[in-house]
Amino acid sequence: MFSFGVDIGGTNMRCVLVAVRRGRLSLRAAWRFPIPKTRAAFLEALSNSAFRARTIAGREKIRGIGIGVPGPLASDRTRVLVTPNAPQINRIALPAWIHRHLRMRAVMENDADLFTLAEARFGAARRFSRVLGVTVGTGLGAGLVEGGHMVRGAHGAAGEMGHMVLVANGRRCSCGGRGHLEEYVSHRAFVREGGADPKDLMRRARRGERRAKATFDSIGAFLGLGISSAVNFWDPDIVVVGGGIGNAGNLLLIPARNAMRREIISPVVRRAIRVKHAKFGRFGGAIGAALLLQPNYSR
Ligand SMILES: [Zn+2]
Structure with missing residues (x-):
């Protein structure tokens, strides 16, 4: 099963569709685009990317969306508290929004934590x-x-x-x-x-x-x-x-x-x-975000 990872940066949004098969990371697709400046345009871009991920996955199921955000999160991981570099996502309860509007499971973490998780599990720090x-x-x-x-x-x-x-x-x-x-x-x-x-x-x-x-x-x-x-x-x-x-x-x-x-x-x-x-260039955060949905890698 695939999982979909999204890294919301200050300048770009990066998306990956990955799976872990027999302990190996398999990267099915990766794409990026400039982050829209308004909240409404950002949410629309997120929906479009989820649709694109579903299209690429075809018959194989997607476990859900992992999201990386550039700022500290509330302890219950439901919203980001401050994002001086991406004000359009400030305080949105993103996992709840995704669940309601895209009907997908969603989890969220700090982007740099996710970058580190990806590099530690499969990258330069393996x-x-x-x-x-x-x-x-x-x-x-x-x-x-x-x-x-x-x-x-x-x-x-x-x-x-x-x-x-x-x-x-x-x-x-x-x-x-x-x-x-x-x-x-x-x-x-x-x-x-x-x-x-x-x-x-x-x-x-x-x-x-x-x-x-x-x-x-x-x-x-x-x-x-x-x-x-x-x-x-x-x-x-x-x-x-x-x-x-x-x-x-x-x-x-x-x-x-x-x-x-x-x-x-x-x-x-x-x-x-x-x-x-x-190792993963600019896609480490998105790969780490996708790992959140893969069993054994989520903590
Ligand atoms: Zn500071």
Whole structure:
């Protein structure tokens, strides 16, 4: 049986239709489109995607929809509490809406937690026990997986690494706080520092253009500081970096690793810690969302 995963990002919506057969992940289809700006258009796009998934699945049943959202959820997982990067879904009781209007089972989790679940179960962090996943895109998300299961925290908001304070009284964050990591490592940080869209800067840095390269060096170093703090605090086996900008790979990871060398306190951890590029590219969150509906992977 298939399950349908939807990752609602700040810029795009990504959808996958997957199944797990004999312990192996089978990806039947994947697609994406820009997230509609109004709530009504967003719900219509979601309905259309569910219809498309049903068409592709044909005779095979779909267990339900898993949804990833960019923000912390209420403890009962019925609604997302704050989504500064996707205001059109703020506080909607999405699983209930899907159940009522699309007649499908639906479960919802934080997108970065789902990205980490997918990478820990089938991706770059397979075979590792304690996994920290970091996604860099419109915002900066993070998730924790231990022994194959998401670590949610007492109120479902563990791993909100993007809102770790890195600069006392620093820049105002989209959440209202100050000096948070996300303000220094995200799409808007690239636009501010590099004067262009990160995709553009990625191309230019790969061609060897100095200003673009310097932007990746300074933002990558900032990412390394954030990861160091998280590693000092939680001591994972591996850190997996993904998301739209995280896919810049070594442009971002080399300066991040260099910064980590100075900031991690334990020499054992400094030697052992791995920082890897995500396996599933930008679809990790959607794959993790689909896994929520597959037996044995749902917690
Ligand atoms: Zn913040």
